Amino acid sequence: QKRHGALALWVAPLAEQPPKDPEVGVKGARWTFEGLPKGVLKQVRVTGSGSKIGQYDDVVCRWAVLDAAKMEVGSSGVFVWQVGQVLLGGDLVCVDVSAENDFSPLLAPALLSMVAGEVSYFVAEKENVMTPAALATLPPVGPDEDSYQAALQVEVLAVFPRKEVGEGCWTTRLEEGAVARSPVVGDEVSVLLSLWDGDDLEVQRVVGTAGDSLEQMPVEVFDATVMSMRPGELCRVDCAEQAFKVKLVSCKYYEDVSAAGDGSLVRTVLKEGTGGRPRIDGCTVQLSVVDEHGEKICHQFETGQGRAPADLERAVVKMRLGEECELRDRSTVPPVVRHLHLESFSNLNWATMSPEAKVAYGAHRKTMADELFKEGEVTAAVEKYRLVRGLLGPQGRKGFSPEVDVEAQRLVMLCDKNLSSCYLKLKKWTEARDCCDAVLAENPEDVKARFRRGQALMGMDDIFGAYTDLSRAAALLPDNKEVAGALAACERAKAKADDADTDFFKRAWGQLPAEKSE
DSSP states (O other): OOOHTTTHHHHHHHSSSSOGGGGGGGGTTOOOOTSSSSOOEEEEEHHHHSSSTTTTTTEEEEEEEEEEEOOOOOOOSOOOOEEEEEEEEEEEEEEEEESOSSOTHHHHHHHHTOBOOOOEEEEEEEEHSOHHHHTTTTOOOOTTSSOOEEEEEEEEEEEEOEEEEEEEEEEEEOOOSSSOOOTTTTTEEEEEEEEEESOOOOEEEEOOOSSSSSSSSSSHHHHHHHOOTTTTTTEEEEEEEEEEEEEEEEOOOOOOOSSSSSSEEEEEEEEOOBSOOOSSSSEEEEEEEETTOOOEEEEEEEEESOOOOOHHHHHHHHHHTTOEEEEETTTTSSOOOEEEEEEEEEEEOGGGGGGHHHHHHHHHHHHHHHHHHHHOOHHHHHHHHHHHHHHHHHHHHHHHHHHHHHHHHHHHHOOOHHHHHHHTTTTOHHHHHHHHHHHHHHOOOOHHHHHHHHHHHHHHHOOOHHHHHHHHHHHHTOOOOHHHHHHHHHHHHHHHHHHHHHHOOOOOSSSSSSOOOO
Protein backbone atom coordinates (compact mmCIF):
# COMPACT_ATOMS: atom_id res chain seq x y z
CA GLN A 1 0.00 0.00 0.00
CA LYS A 2 2.84 2.41 0.77
CA ARG A 3 4.43 1.65 -2.57
CA HIS A 4 1.20 2.07 -4.47
CA GLY A 5 0.50 5.30 -2.64
CA ALA A 6 3.89 6.61 -3.74
CA LEU A 7 3.02 5.72 -7.32
CA ALA A 8 -0.02 8.00 -7.20
CA LEU A 9 1.94 10.85 -8.81
CA TRP A 10 2.43 8.72 -11.92
CA VAL A 11 -0.99 7.03 -11.78
CA ALA A 12 -3.10 10.22 -11.45
CA PRO A 13 -2.77 11.33 -15.12
CA LEU A 14 -3.79 7.84 -16.25
CA ALA A 15 -7.14 8.17 -14.45
CA GLU A 16 -8.03 11.01 -16.79
CA GLN A 17 -7.64 8.84 -19.88
CA PRO A 18 -10.99 7.58 -21.23
CA PRO A 19 -11.37 3.79 -21.41
CA LYS A 20 -10.49 2.20 -24.73
CA ASP A 21 -13.44 0.85 -26.65
CA PRO A 22 -12.71 -2.81 -27.26
CA GLU A 23 -15.14 -2.80 -30.18
CA VAL A 24 -12.67 -0.71 -32.22
CA GLY A 25 -9.94 -3.23 -31.67
CA VAL A 26 -9.11 -6.54 -33.30
CA LYS A 27 -12.05 -7.95 -35.24
CA GLY A 28 -12.51 -11.67 -35.60
CA ALA A 29 -9.74 -12.43 -33.12
CA ARG A 30 -9.57 -16.05 -32.01
CA TRP A 31 -9.89 -17.23 -28.45
CA THR A 32 -6.69 -18.73 -27.07
CA PHE A 33 -5.79 -20.57 -23.86
CA GLU A 34 -1.95 -20.70 -23.93
CA GLY A 35 -0.34 -19.71 -20.64
CA LEU A 36 -3.67 -19.41 -18.83
CA PRO A 37 -5.26 -21.44 -16.03
CA LYS A 38 -7.35 -24.44 -17.03
CA GLY A 39 -10.79 -23.50 -18.29
CA VAL A 40 -9.86 -19.89 -19.15
CA LEU A 41 -9.93 -18.48 -22.68
CA LYS A 42 -8.58 -15.14 -23.85
CA GLN A 43 -9.38 -12.82 -26.75
CA VAL A 44 -7.25 -9.76 -27.49
CA ARG A 45 -9.48 -6.83 -28.44
CA VAL A 46 -6.87 -4.04 -28.58
CA THR A 47 -3.22 -4.95 -29.10
CA GLY A 48 -0.53 -3.45 -26.88
CA SER A 49 3.24 -3.18 -27.19
CA GLY A 50 6.34 -4.13 -25.22
CA SER A 51 7.30 -7.21 -23.24
CA LYS A 52 4.93 -9.27 -21.15
CA ILE A 53 4.18 -8.26 -17.58
CA GLY A 54 6.44 -9.91 -14.99
CA GLN A 55 5.24 -11.73 -11.90
CA TYR A 56 6.53 -9.03 -9.50
CA ASP A 57 5.50 -5.95 -11.51
CA ASP A 58 3.10 -3.23 -10.44
CA VAL A 59 0.36 -2.71 -13.03
CA VAL A 60 -2.15 0.12 -13.42
CA CYS A 61 -5.24 -1.24 -15.13
CA ARG A 62 -8.99 -0.92 -15.55
CA TRP A 63 -10.96 -4.04 -14.92
CA ALA A 64 -14.58 -5.11 -15.10
CA VAL A 65 -16.51 -8.36 -14.87
CA LEU A 66 -19.13 -8.69 -17.59
CA ASP A 67 -21.91 -11.19 -17.98
CA ALA A 68 -21.24 -13.70 -20.77
CA ALA A 69 -24.03 -15.53 -22.54
CA LYS A 70 -23.97 -19.26 -23.22
CA MET A 71 -21.32 -20.49 -25.60
CA GLU A 72 -22.41 -20.54 -29.25
CA VAL A 73 -20.87 -21.65 -32.52
CA GLY A 74 -20.14 -18.80 -34.91
CA SER A 75 -20.47 -18.88 -38.68
CA SER A 76 -16.80 -19.88 -38.99
CA GLY A 77 -17.27 -22.87 -36.73
CA VAL A 78 -15.34 -21.21 -33.88
CA PHE A 79 -16.86 -20.97 -30.40
CA VAL A 80 -17.78 -17.40 -29.45
CA TRP A 81 -19.33 -15.64 -26.49
CA GLN A 82 -21.77 -12.80 -26.45
CA VAL A 83 -20.46 -10.43 -23.78
CA GLY A 84 -23.22 -8.63 -21.93
CA GLN A 85 -23.66 -6.10 -19.15
CA VAL A 86 -21.10 -5.10 -16.54
CA LEU A 87 -21.63 -6.99 -13.28
CA LEU A 88 -19.01 -5.18 -11.21
CA GLY A 89 -15.76 -3.23 -11.50
CA GLY A 90 -14.77 -0.65 -14.06
CA ASP A 91 -12.37 1.11 -11.71
CA LEU A 92 -8.75 2.16 -12.19
CA VAL A 93 -6.55 0.11 -9.84
CA CYS A 94 -2.87 -0.49 -9.15
CA VAL A 95 -2.16 -4.22 -8.80
CA ASP A 96 0.87 -6.05 -7.42
CA VAL A 97 0.83 -9.09 -9.70
CA SER A 98 2.60 -11.27 -7.11
CA ALA A 99 0.08 -10.56 -4.32
CA GLU A 100 -3.57 -11.41 -3.77
CA ASN A 101 -6.10 -8.77 -4.77
CA ASP A 102 -9.69 -8.04 -3.81
CA PHE A 103 -10.92 -7.56 -7.37
CA SER A 104 -10.88 -10.89 -9.19
CA PRO A 105 -9.00 -14.17 -8.66
CA LEU A 106 -8.40 -14.21 -12.43
CA LEU A 107 -6.87 -10.73 -12.60
CA ALA A 108 -3.26 -11.69 -11.75
CA PRO A 109 -2.96 -14.64 -14.21
CA ALA A 110 -4.70 -12.52 -16.83
CA LEU A 111 -2.18 -9.71 -16.42
CA LEU A 112 0.75 -12.12 -16.75
CA SER A 113 -0.37 -12.81 -20.33
CA MET A 114 -0.69 -9.12 -21.29
CA VAL A 115 1.43 -6.13 -22.30
CA ALA A 116 1.05 -2.37 -21.80
CA GLY A 117 -1.81 -0.83 -23.78
CA GLU A 118 -3.60 -4.14 -24.34
CA VAL A 119 -7.34 -4.71 -23.83
CA SER A 120 -8.50 -8.32 -23.59
CA TYR A 121 -11.43 -10.48 -22.56
CA PHE A 122 -10.94 -13.55 -20.35
CA VAL A 123 -13.90 -15.95 -20.18
CA ALA A 124 -14.35 -18.63 -17.50
CA GLU A 125 -16.83 -19.94 -14.96
CA LYS A 126 -17.98 -17.12 -12.72
CA GLU A 127 -16.53 -18.95 -9.71
CA ASN A 128 -13.08 -18.45 -11.28
CA VAL A 129 -13.69 -14.82 -12.25
CA MET A 130 -15.53 -13.32 -9.31
CA THR A 131 -14.77 -13.17 -5.60
CA PRO A 132 -17.05 -15.11 -3.20
CA ALA A 133 -18.54 -11.84 -1.96
CA ALA A 134 -19.44 -10.80 -5.50
CA LEU A 135 -20.85 -14.22 -6.33
CA ALA A 136 -23.19 -13.99 -3.32
CA THR A 137 -24.95 -11.04 -4.94
CA LEU A 138 -25.93 -13.03 -8.05
CA PRO A 139 -29.23 -14.90 -8.36
CA PRO A 140 -28.97 -18.70 -8.10
CA VAL A 141 -28.62 -20.78 -11.26
CA GLY A 142 -31.90 -22.36 -12.36
CA PRO A 143 -32.29 -26.14 -12.68
CA ASP A 144 -32.41 -25.94 -16.48
CA GLU A 145 -29.55 -23.50 -16.83
CA ASP A 146 -25.82 -24.01 -17.17
CA SER A 147 -23.51 -22.44 -14.64
CA TYR A 148 -22.86 -18.77 -15.11
CA GLN A 149 -20.13 -17.67 -17.52
CA ALA A 150 -18.35 -14.38 -16.97
CA ALA A 151 -15.88 -12.30 -18.96
CA LEU A 152 -13.11 -10.36 -17.25
CA GLN A 153 -12.27 -7.28 -19.30
CA VAL A 154 -8.82 -5.85 -18.56
CA GLU A 155 -7.15 -2.74 -19.96
CA VAL A 156 -3.48 -2.25 -19.07
CA LEU A 157 -2.63 1.44 -18.84
CA ALA A 158 0.89 1.29 -17.41
CA VAL A 159 3.45 -1.23 -16.17
CA PHE A 160 6.01 -0.49 -13.47
CA PRO A 161 8.56 -3.34 -13.67
CA ARG A 162 9.97 -4.52 -10.35
CA LYS A 163 13.25 -6.34 -9.74
CA GLU A 164 14.97 -7.68 -6.64
CA VAL A 165 18.29 -5.88 -6.04
CA GLY A 166 19.15 -7.37 -2.66
CA GLU A 167 17.63 -9.44 0.09
CA GLY A 168 14.29 -7.77 0.80
CA CYS A 169 15.11 -4.85 -1.53
CA TRP A 170 13.14 -4.14 -4.70
CA THR A 171 13.39 -1.54 -7.42
CA THR A 172 10.33 -0.27 -9.32
CA ARG A 173 10.88 1.54 -12.62
CA LEU A 174 8.87 4.76 -12.81
CA GLU A 175 10.30 6.42 -15.92
CA GLU A 176 12.07 4.84 -18.89
CA GLY A 177 15.68 5.70 -19.67
CA ALA A 178 17.57 6.17 -22.92
CA VAL A 179 18.30 3.45 -25.45
CA ALA A 180 21.73 2.59 -24.08
CA ARG A 181 23.28 -0.26 -22.16
CA SER A 182 23.09 -0.46 -18.40
CA PRO A 183 26.21 0.27 -16.33
CA VAL A 184 28.48 -2.62 -15.40
CA VAL A 185 31.26 -3.01 -12.85
CA GLY A 186 33.94 -0.41 -13.53
CA ASP A 187 31.67 2.23 -15.11
CA GLU A 188 31.38 5.68 -13.55
CA VAL A 189 27.83 6.80 -12.78
CA SER A 190 26.24 10.06 -11.72
CA VAL A 191 23.08 9.48 -9.70
CA LEU A 192 20.49 11.58 -7.88
CA LEU A 193 19.65 9.71 -4.68
CA SER A 194 17.26 10.61 -1.90
CA LEU A 195 14.74 9.27 0.53
CA TRP A 196 11.33 9.24 -1.13
CA ASP A 197 10.25 12.59 0.30
CA GLY A 198 13.76 14.01 0.84
CA ASP A 199 16.14 16.25 -1.07
CA ASP A 200 18.25 14.86 -3.90
CA LEU A 201 21.92 14.12 -3.23
CA GLU A 202 24.25 13.77 -6.23
CA VAL A 203 26.36 10.62 -6.00
CA GLN A 204 29.28 9.90 -8.33
CA ARG A 205 30.70 6.45 -8.01
CA VAL A 206 32.61 3.73 -9.85
CA VAL A 207 30.26 0.74 -9.86
CA GLY A 208 31.56 -2.27 -7.97
CA THR A 209 34.47 -0.59 -6.18
CA ALA A 210 35.12 -1.38 -2.55
CA GLY A 211 35.68 1.08 0.25
CA ASP A 212 32.92 3.55 -0.57
CA SER A 213 29.99 4.00 1.79
CA LEU A 214 26.61 5.65 1.37
CA GLU A 215 24.63 6.87 4.35
CA GLN A 216 21.32 6.60 2.54
CA MET A 217 21.55 3.10 1.06
CA PRO A 218 23.75 -0.03 1.29
CA VAL A 219 26.45 0.12 -1.39
CA GLU A 220 25.60 -3.37 -2.69
CA VAL A 221 21.96 -2.37 -3.20
CA PHE A 222 23.01 0.90 -4.85
CA ASP A 223 25.26 -0.91 -7.34
CA ALA A 224 22.66 -3.58 -8.12
CA THR A 225 20.08 -0.86 -8.67
CA VAL A 226 22.10 1.26 -11.10
CA MET A 227 23.24 -1.87 -12.96
CA SER A 228 19.56 -2.56 -13.71
CA MET A 229 18.93 0.98 -15.02
CA ARG A 230 19.62 3.00 -18.16
CA PRO A 231 20.73 6.65 -18.30
CA GLY A 232 17.78 8.96 -17.63
CA GLU A 233 15.78 6.26 -15.84
CA LEU A 234 13.96 6.98 -12.58
CA CYS A 235 13.05 4.28 -10.10
CA ARG A 236 11.87 3.72 -6.55
CA VAL A 237 13.81 1.38 -4.26
CA ASP A 238 12.09 -0.22 -1.25
CA CYS A 239 14.63 -1.55 1.23
CA ALA A 240 14.51 -2.21 4.98
CA GLU A 241 11.26 -0.30 5.59
CA GLN A 242 12.64 2.70 3.71
CA ALA A 243 11.85 4.01 0.25
CA PHE A 244 14.39 5.75 -1.97
CA LYS A 245 14.19 7.66 -5.21
CA VAL A 246 17.04 6.95 -7.64
CA LYS A 247 17.66 8.67 -10.98
CA LEU A 248 20.58 7.61 -13.16
CA VAL A 249 21.65 10.95 -14.61
CA SER A 250 24.59 9.76 -16.71
CA CYS A 251 27.04 6.91 -17.15
CA LYS A 252 30.61 6.93 -18.39
CA TYR A 253 31.24 3.52 -19.89
CA TYR A 254 34.62 1.88 -19.34
CA GLU A 255 36.17 -1.27 -20.78
CA ASP A 256 38.47 -3.31 -18.58
CA VAL A 257 41.85 -3.80 -20.26
CA SER A 258 43.82 -4.84 -17.17
CA ALA A 259 45.93 -7.98 -17.28
CA ALA A 260 44.21 -9.45 -14.23
CA GLY A 261 40.70 -8.43 -15.29
CA ASP A 262 40.23 -6.60 -11.99
CA GLY A 263 39.29 -3.17 -13.38
CA SER A 264 42.59 -1.59 -12.39
CA LEU A 265 43.17 -0.41 -15.98
CA VAL A 266 40.15 0.76 -17.97
CA ARG A 267 39.46 2.77 -21.10
CA THR A 268 36.54 4.75 -22.47
CA VAL A 269 36.07 5.88 -26.07
CA LEU A 270 36.12 9.64 -26.62
CA LYS A 271 36.03 9.60 -30.43
CA GLU A 272 34.99 6.59 -32.48
CA GLY A 273 37.44 5.16 -35.00
CA THR A 274 36.90 3.22 -38.22
CA GLY A 275 37.80 -0.17 -39.67
CA GLY A 276 39.37 -3.09 -37.89
CA ARG A 277 41.67 -3.29 -34.89
CA PRO A 278 45.41 -3.97 -34.56
CA ARG A 279 46.34 -7.59 -34.00
CA ILE A 280 47.60 -8.54 -30.58
CA ASP A 281 50.78 -9.73 -32.27
CA GLY A 282 52.65 -8.67 -35.38
CA CYS A 283 51.13 -5.22 -35.90
CA THR A 284 53.14 -1.98 -36.25
CA VAL A 285 51.25 0.90 -34.62
CA GLN A 286 51.70 4.65 -34.43
CA LEU A 287 50.17 5.87 -31.16
CA SER A 288 50.21 9.34 -29.62
CA VAL A 289 49.77 9.66 -25.86
CA VAL A 290 49.03 12.78 -23.83
CA ASP A 291 50.07 12.00 -20.26
CA GLU A 292 48.68 13.30 -16.98
CA HIS A 293 50.94 16.36 -17.23
CA GLY A 294 49.68 17.32 -20.68
CA GLU A 295 52.85 16.25 -22.46
CA LYS A 296 52.39 14.53 -25.83
CA ILE A 297 54.54 11.50 -26.59
CA CYS A 298 54.54 9.53 -29.86
CA HIS A 299 55.05 5.76 -29.68
CA GLN A 300 55.82 3.40 -32.57
CA PHE A 301 56.10 -0.28 -31.77
CA GLU A 302 55.15 -3.76 -32.92
CA THR A 303 52.54 -5.53 -30.83
CA GLY A 304 53.51 -8.82 -29.26
CA GLN A 305 57.23 -8.00 -29.03
CA GLY A 306 57.10 -7.06 -25.35
CA ARG A 307 59.05 -3.85 -25.96
CA ALA A 308 56.19 -1.35 -25.58
CA PRO A 309 54.62 -0.43 -22.21
CA ALA A 310 52.27 -3.31 -21.40
CA ASP A 311 49.33 -1.06 -20.49
CA LEU A 312 49.54 0.82 -23.80
CA GLU A 313 49.74 -2.42 -25.75
CA ARG A 314 46.67 -3.87 -24.01
CA ALA A 315 44.72 -0.70 -24.77
CA VAL A 316 45.79 -0.20 -28.39
CA VAL A 317 44.62 -3.65 -29.56
CA LYS A 318 41.08 -2.60 -28.53
CA MET A 319 41.16 0.59 -30.62
CA ARG A 320 40.25 1.36 -34.23
CA LEU A 321 42.02 3.61 -36.72
CA GLY A 322 41.63 7.26 -35.74
CA GLU A 323 40.04 6.40 -32.40
CA GLU A 324 40.69 8.52 -29.33
CA CYS A 325 40.19 7.12 -25.87
CA GLU A 326 40.89 7.85 -22.23
CA LEU A 327 43.07 5.30 -20.44
CA ARG A 328 42.64 5.34 -16.67
CA ASP A 329 44.97 3.53 -14.28
CA ARG A 330 42.94 2.97 -11.11
CA SER A 331 45.73 1.16 -9.27
CA THR A 332 47.00 4.55 -8.07
CA VAL A 333 45.36 7.25 -5.95
CA PRO A 334 44.39 9.47 -7.60
CA PRO A 335 44.03 7.52 -10.86
CA VAL A 336 46.50 8.29 -13.67
CA VAL A 337 44.61 9.43 -16.77
CA ARG A 338 46.09 9.51 -20.28
CA HIS A 339 44.64 10.43 -23.68
CA LEU A 340 45.39 7.95 -26.50
CA HIS A 341 45.06 8.49 -30.27
CA LEU A 342 45.66 5.64 -32.70
CA GLU A 343 47.12 7.43 -35.72
CA SER A 344 47.96 4.42 -37.90
CA PHE A 345 48.65 0.69 -37.83
CA SER A 346 49.74 -2.05 -40.22
CA ASN A 347 49.11 -5.73 -39.53
CA LEU A 348 51.78 -8.19 -40.59
CA ASN A 349 50.59 -10.30 -43.55
CA TRP A 350 51.41 -13.83 -42.47
CA ALA A 351 50.18 -15.22 -45.80
CA THR A 352 53.15 -13.65 -47.58
CA MET A 353 55.73 -15.07 -45.16
CA SER A 354 57.91 -17.97 -46.28
CA PRO A 355 57.48 -21.30 -44.42
CA GLU A 356 60.89 -20.86 -42.78
CA ALA A 357 59.99 -17.32 -41.64
CA LYS A 358 56.70 -18.58 -40.23
CA VAL A 359 58.44 -21.29 -38.21
CA ALA A 360 61.07 -18.85 -36.95
CA TYR A 361 58.36 -16.36 -36.00
CA GLY A 362 56.41 -19.09 -34.17
CA ALA A 363 59.54 -20.29 -32.33
CA HIS A 364 60.28 -16.76 -31.15
CA ARG A 365 56.71 -16.26 -29.90
CA LYS A 366 56.78 -19.65 -28.17
CA THR A 367 59.95 -18.60 -26.31
CA MET A 368 58.24 -15.35 -25.27
CA ALA A 369 55.25 -17.34 -24.02
CA ASP A 370 57.55 -19.56 -21.96
CA GLU A 371 59.04 -16.48 -20.28
CA LEU A 372 55.60 -15.00 -19.60
CA PHE A 373 54.52 -18.27 -17.97
CA LYS A 374 57.59 -18.28 -15.71
CA GLU A 375 56.83 -14.70 -14.69
CA GLY A 376 53.26 -15.64 -13.75
CA GLU A 377 51.65 -13.87 -16.73
CA VAL A 378 49.57 -16.95 -17.53
CA THR A 379 46.81 -15.22 -19.53
CA ALA A 380 49.38 -13.43 -21.71
CA ALA A 381 51.21 -16.71 -22.23
CA VAL A 382 47.99 -18.36 -23.40
CA GLU A 383 47.60 -15.69 -26.09
CA LYS A 384 51.12 -16.37 -27.41
CA TYR A 385 50.75 -20.15 -27.41
CA ARG A 386 47.41 -19.91 -29.20
CA LEU A 387 48.94 -17.56 -31.76
CA VAL A 388 51.65 -20.11 -32.60
CA ARG A 389 49.13 -22.94 -32.75
CA GLY A 390 46.98 -20.97 -35.19
CA LEU A 391 49.93 -19.78 -37.29
CA LEU A 392 51.42 -23.27 -37.67
CA GLY A 393 48.24 -25.33 -37.59
CA PRO A 394 47.09 -27.57 -40.49
CA GLN A 395 45.85 -24.63 -42.56
CA GLY A 396 48.96 -22.54 -41.89
CA ARG A 397 51.32 -25.39 -42.89
CA LYS A 398 49.99 -25.79 -46.42
CA GLY A 399 52.87 -25.79 -48.89
CA PHE A 400 55.53 -26.54 -46.27
CA SER A 401 58.39 -28.88 -47.19
CA PRO A 402 58.58 -32.12 -45.15
CA GLU A 403 61.50 -30.86 -43.06
CA VAL A 404 59.87 -27.54 -42.21
CA ASP A 405 56.53 -29.27 -41.60
CA VAL A 406 58.09 -31.58 -39.00
CA GLU A 407 59.52 -28.60 -37.08
CA ALA A 408 56.20 -26.75 -37.29
CA GLN A 409 54.31 -29.77 -35.89
CA ARG A 410 56.87 -30.08 -33.08
CA LEU A 411 56.28 -26.44 -32.09
CA VAL A 412 52.51 -26.91 -32.18
CA MET A 413 52.75 -29.99 -29.93
CA LEU A 414 54.98 -28.13 -27.47
CA CYS A 415 52.50 -25.24 -27.41
CA ASP A 416 49.61 -27.67 -26.77
CA LYS A 417 51.49 -29.21 -23.84
CA ASN A 418 52.34 -25.82 -22.38
CA LEU A 419 48.80 -24.59 -22.98
CA SER A 420 47.50 -27.51 -20.94
CA SER A 421 49.69 -26.38 -18.04
CA CYS A 422 48.38 -22.80 -18.40
CA TYR A 423 44.77 -23.95 -18.44
CA LEU A 424 45.34 -26.09 -15.34
CA LYS A 425 46.59 -23.00 -13.50
CA LEU A 426 43.52 -21.09 -14.70
CA LYS A 427 41.29 -24.06 -13.71
CA LYS A 428 39.94 -24.32 -17.23
CA TRP A 429 39.67 -28.08 -17.09
CA THR A 430 37.95 -28.71 -20.41
CA GLU A 431 40.48 -26.65 -22.37
CA ALA A 432 43.35 -28.39 -20.58
CA ARG A 433 41.90 -31.82 -21.44
CA ASP A 434 41.43 -30.85 -25.11
CA CYS A 435 45.07 -29.74 -25.40
CA CYS A 436 46.26 -33.03 -23.91
CA ASP A 437 43.95 -34.96 -26.26
CA ALA A 438 45.66 -33.28 -29.23
CA VAL A 439 49.12 -34.26 -27.95
CA LEU A 440 48.15 -37.85 -27.08
CA ALA A 441 46.56 -38.31 -30.51
CA GLU A 442 50.05 -37.88 -31.97
CA ASN A 443 52.01 -39.54 -29.16
CA PRO A 444 49.97 -41.79 -26.80
CA GLU A 445 53.02 -42.31 -24.55
CA ASP A 446 53.65 -38.61 -23.83
CA VAL A 447 53.84 -38.77 -20.06
CA LYS A 448 53.37 -35.04 -19.42
CA ALA A 449 50.21 -34.93 -21.50
CA ARG A 450 48.94 -38.09 -19.80
CA PHE A 451 49.62 -36.66 -16.33
CA ARG A 452 48.07 -33.28 -17.09
CA ARG A 453 44.99 -34.85 -18.64
CA GLY A 454 44.57 -36.86 -15.46
CA GLN A 455 44.68 -33.62 -13.47
CA ALA A 456 42.16 -32.00 -15.81
CA LEU A 457 39.79 -34.97 -15.50
CA MET A 458 40.05 -34.75 -11.71
CA GLY A 459 38.99 -31.12 -11.97
CA MET A 460 36.04 -32.23 -14.10
CA ASP A 461 35.07 -34.85 -11.45
CA ASP A 462 35.78 -37.69 -13.90
CA ILE A 463 37.47 -39.77 -11.21
CA PHE A 464 37.69 -43.02 -13.14
CA GLY A 465 39.05 -41.39 -16.31
CA ALA A 466 41.60 -39.52 -14.18
CA TYR A 467 42.61 -42.78 -12.46
CA THR A 468 43.34 -44.40 -15.84
CA ASP A 469 45.60 -41.54 -16.96
CA LEU A 470 47.35 -41.04 -13.63
CA SER A 471 48.02 -44.77 -13.25
CA ARG A 472 49.63 -44.83 -16.67
CA ALA A 473 51.70 -41.70 -15.87
CA ALA A 474 52.85 -43.29 -12.57
CA ALA A 475 53.91 -46.43 -14.43
CA LEU A 476 56.00 -44.34 -16.84
CA LEU A 477 57.45 -42.16 -14.04
CA PRO A 478 57.59 -44.42 -10.96
CA ASP A 479 59.93 -42.12 -9.01
CA ASN A 480 58.08 -38.83 -9.64
CA LYS A 481 56.64 -37.57 -6.33
CA GLU A 482 54.20 -35.12 -7.98
CA VAL A 483 52.66 -37.90 -10.10
CA ALA A 484 52.56 -40.27 -7.12
CA GLY A 485 50.81 -37.64 -4.99
CA ALA A 486 48.20 -36.95 -7.65
CA LEU A 487 47.55 -40.68 -8.08
CA ALA A 488 47.16 -41.16 -4.30
CA ALA A 489 44.60 -38.34 -4.15
CA CYS A 490 42.75 -39.87 -7.09
CA GLU A 491 42.74 -43.32 -5.43
CA ARG A 492 41.17 -41.85 -2.29
CA ALA A 493 38.49 -40.12 -4.36
CA LYS A 494 37.90 -43.33 -6.33
CA ALA A 495 37.54 -45.41 -3.16
CA LYS A 496 35.00 -42.92 -1.81
CA ALA A 497 33.06 -43.05 -5.09
CA ASP A 498 33.16 -46.88 -5.06
CA ASP A 499 31.77 -46.96 -1.51
CA ALA A 500 28.97 -44.57 -2.46
CA ASP A 501 28.05 -46.75 -5.46
CA THR A 502 28.08 -49.90 -3.30
CA ASP A 503 25.77 -48.31 -0.72
CA PHE A 504 23.42 -47.12 -3.44
CA PHE A 505 22.97 -50.56 -4.95
CA LYS A 506 22.62 -52.21 -1.53
CA ARG A 507 19.81 -49.80 -0.66
CA ALA A 508 18.24 -50.42 -4.06
CA TRP A 509 18.13 -54.16 -3.21
CA GLY A 510 17.00 -53.56 0.37
CA GLN A 511 20.23 -54.70 1.99
CA LEU A 512 20.83 -51.37 3.78
CA PRO A 513 18.38 -49.05 5.52
CA ALA A 514 17.56 -45.82 3.70
CA GLU A 515 19.53 -42.76 4.75
CA LYS A 516 17.81 -40.47 7.20
CA SER A 517 17.89 -36.75 6.56
CA GLU A 518 19.17 -34.65 9.43
